[in-house]
Amino acid sequence: DSGVTQTPKHLITATGQRVTLRCSPRSGDLSVYWYQQSLDQGLQFLIQYYNGEERAKGNILERFSAQQFPDLHSELNLSSLELGDSALYFCASSANYGYTFGSGTRLTVV
């Protein structure tokens, strides 16, 4: 157990739908990062939050949004889902150097 908790582990949904992925960082970590990993692809940075504020934005689609709550957990909202959104979505948290990743949410859009 890495200390970073992601739920749900698996999600199957239809095109056009909306889903919410949840991440609880390690205790004490203020930063949360979201990454998308499509099949056999690298880690594409989506967005970072630090202590409730958006800190950095990557290649995040307008259909996607995120937030970090006062208790530091974060949610990634994906809407108007398309087949191409099927991927593993990882959350990571950090205190200083380096990341600890959660186990990911595997999203399948059918």
Next chain:
Amino acid sequence: GENVEQHPSTLSVQEGDSAVIKCTYSDSASNYFPWYKQELGKRPQLIIDIRSNVGEKKDQRIAVTLNKTAKHFSLHITETQPEDSAVYFCAVNTYFGNEKLTFGTGTRLTIIP
């Protein structure tokens, strides 16, 4: 922004031989260089990291070397074993406090028994 190139994209080595994966980066201010191992369907896990004030770091069969002048760093795995088969990602970070990591594109390492 930071650009990280990783080579090779795939690598097959005989069990017991050594494997070397290389990354180059663009931002001379980068000062933290971790390596992650990702097994199929699992989360990336940190295996070793190095900071810019150090040229080499070893942990049993794994070592990382850093050449700041040339802006490249490498992962060395010696006496490879079947369980070393995985995808390896390098990353760089410019630390001013909780900065995001920029990842390389990954190397799929296969150890041939």
